[in-house]
Amino acid sequence: MDIVKHYDFVIVEQPNEDHPYFLHDYTPSEGERFFCAKLLKKQKPKGQLFFVLKKDGTAISLKNAPFGGFWLEKRISSESFQVFVEELTLEVKALGAHTLTVIQPPDIYEPNNPLIHYILKTQGFFMDNMLLHHFLEDRKFMKGFLHAKSSKHRKKIKKLEYEIEVGGIKNFNFLKDIKWWRSQRGHEYNVQEEKLIQQVSTYPERYFLISLVHAQNTVAHVLCVKLTPNSLYYYLPAINPALQETYTGEALLFEVIKLGESLGVDFIDFGSSDLDGKANHNLIRFKSKNANKAFNKISWTIKL
Numbered sequence: 001m002d003i004v005k006h007y008d009f010v011i012v013e014q015p016n017e018d019h020p021y022f023l024h025d026y027t028p029s030e031g032e033r034f035f036c037a038k039l040l041k042k043q044k045p046k047g048q049l050f051f052v053l054k055k056d057g058t059a060i061s062l063k064n065a066p067f068g069g070f071w072l073e074k075r076i077s078s079e080s081f082q083v084f085v086e087e088l089t090l091e092v093k094a095l096g097a098h099t100l101t102v103i104q105p106p107d108i109y110e111p112n113n114p115l116i117h118y119i120l121k122t123q124g125f126f127m128d129n130m131l132l133h134h135f136l137e138d139r140k141f142m143k144g145f146l147h148a149k150s151s152k153h154r155k156k157i158k159k160l161e162y163e164i165e166v167g168g169i170k171n172f173n174f175l176k177d178i179k180w181w182r183s184q185r186g187h188e189y190n191v192q193e194e195k196l197i198q199q200v201s202t203y204p205e206r207y208f209l210i211s212l213v214h215a216q217n218t219v220a221h222v223l224c225v226k227l228t229p230n231s232l233y234y235y236l237p238a239i240n241p242a243l244q245e246t247y248t249g250e251a252l253l254f255e256v257i258k259l260g261e262s263l264g265v266d267f268i269d270f271g272s273s274d275l276d277g278k279a280n281h282n283l284i285r286f287k288s289k290n291a292n293k294a295f296n297k298i299s300w301t302i303k304l
């Protein structure tokens with residue numbers, strides 16, 4: 001189908017597309033269908049959106065992932081993207097969906113976000129949710145950050161008698177710890193463990209576990225994920241309430257930054273800072289101390 005001059009719009013079911021955001025490799029559950037909508041120019045993709053059509057008639061980009069959203073070439077006209085959105089909504093409706101939700105990643109992942117947000121708004125999408133993410137960006141800044149704080153960190157770790165364990169995922173026992181510690185604090189645990197295990201098995205080089213241990217007792221865990229080749233995502237941090245010290249959270253975050261610097265990433269995503277749909281001011285304050293950038297992740301929804 002011609003979109004604008006030299007452009008075509010296609011939807012592929014069960015796509016097998018190479019993409020730096022590895023969570024696009026999605027395995028549908030029973031009753032689900034998985035698609036990739038593409039804007040093509042001379043058969044080369046200029047824009048993509050991966051989405052899951054659930055059996056309840058809702059479509060989402062992407063389900064059970066930190067985000068999905070539009071991925072666009074750096075130079076794309078507003079006209080071609082607008083028609084991409086128009087064709088997308090028509091085709092998703094034709095597939096049987098009654099709503100479409102797009103979880104657009106923070107700007108650091110997608111430089112075209114200002115255009116994307118504007119066109120979605122003009123096409124009838126409404127902002128369904130917004131989450132604040134903090135970031136540590138720039139390799140030189142990370143190196144300087146670690147150099148400035150490493151001496152204090154070593155002294156604190158020695159005083160607390162912490163052992164630091166960093167490496168790939170050998171087993172999933174740490175999930176039991178995280179689930180239990182979060183339940184003790186009254187926090188939600190929404191991890192789809194089967195899907196996580198499948199992802200780790202398929203992409204073991206993308207996952208890293210950092211643990212703090214004291215006298216053979218685990219104090220804290222954090223699972224770090226290379227969502228894209230140039231980034232590290234701070235995922236599932238949890239601290240044992242019975243063993244938490246004042247410096248435990250900072251120690252864990254310092255080790256995340258140290259890991260990111262050793263992996264040569266361009267930025268570290270400290271994740272969102274909400275609790276049960278409300279701003280977690282303590283967490284925002286904590287992350288702000290160690291971040292140098294902040295962006296919002298915005299979810300857009302349209303009724304078809």
